[in-house]
Amino acid sequence: MNAFSFLISTVFDLYLMVVVLRIWLQLARADFYNPFSQFIVKATHPIVGPMRRVLPSFGSFDTASFVLAISVVVLKFVILSLMAGAAINVPSLLLISLVSVIKEAGVLLFWMLILRAILSWVSQGGNPIEMVMGQLTEPLLAPIRRILPPMGGLDLSLLVMMIILNFLNILLAQYVPFWASV
Numbered sequence: 001m002n003a004f005s006f007l008i009s010t011v012f013d014l015y016l017m018v019v020v021l022r023i024w025l026q027l028a029r030a031d032f033y034n035p036f037s038q039f040i041v042k043a044t045h046p047i048v049g050p051m052r053r054v055l056p057s058f059g060s061f062d063t064a065s066f067v068l069a070i071s072v073v074v075l076k077f078v079i080l081s082l083m084a085g086a087a088i089n090v091p092s093l094l095l096i097s098l099v100s101v102i103k104e105a106g107v108l109l110f111w112m113l114i115l116r117a118i119l120s121w122v123s124q125g126g127n128p129i130e131m132v133m134g135q136l137t138e139p140l141l142a143p144i145r146r147i148l149p150p151m152g153g154l155d156l157s158l159l160v161m162m163i164i165l166n167f168l169n170i171l172l173a174q175y176v177p178f179w180a181s182v
Contacts, residue, residue, distance in 0.1 A: 005080055012076035013104070018043050019069045020105050026062045030135040035128045044068070066101075073097040092178075100182040103169075110165050112137055117158050137161075 022044045024030075025037055032041065044065065051064035074097045081088050116133045123130055144157040173180040 005083060008079055008083075009076065012072055012079075015043075016069060016072045016076075016101070016104050017108055019065055019072060020101065020108055022048070023062055023065045023069065024105070024108075024136055025132070026057075026065070027060050028136050028139060029060065030132055034132050036132045069101045069104075070094075070097045073100045096178045096182060099176060099178050103172075103179065103182055106165055106169065109137070109140070110162060113158050113162055113165075120155075 018040055021040050025032070025040060030037060032038070047068055048062070048064050051068060052062075055064040055067055057063055074093060077093055077096060078088060112133050116130070116137060119127065119130050119133070141157040141161060144160050145155070148156055148160065169179075
């Protein structure tokens with residue numbers, strides 16, 4: 001991978017994370033007045049706003065943001081393919097894009113869990129980013145906490161969720177085309 005491919009991949013992947021976070025914030029009904037949430041909205045609104053006039057939401061699922069996420073990945077792979085001089089296969093490109101968005105959501109959840117664990121050791125609470133991370137991850141951790149018995153102040157639900165995410169990543173790499181390569 002040359003330097004320009006790395007740069008293009010990094011920029012598109014970072015923006016994809018922001019778009020996935022926007023989808024996730026709306027699904028979790030997180031606080032949109034939080035400074036971190038405001039950053040996510042302001043970074044995506046110039047594109048999502050006009051798209052919403054054409055693509056309505058289904059309940060709390062923001063269709064416009066999802067189409068933007070798919071479009072970001074498609075554009076990334078088209079640019080990288082053109083740079084490499086490779087042919088572009090549209091049906092497989094759409095499948096790769098969908099797989100890439102789903103995998104990015106899992107990677108984002110994994111890193112958010114790690115950050116939440118680290119912040120629980122050093123933070124005194126009240127941090128806006130920590131509050132949003134709690135709103136986003138708590139719906140996934142609460143069922144695990146109900147199953148696990150209390151461990152003397154240790155919250156093992158984060159560890160269990162990380163193990164589940166790694167298991168799913170390894171399982172999907174075996175059975176889903178393109179999973180390991182995106």
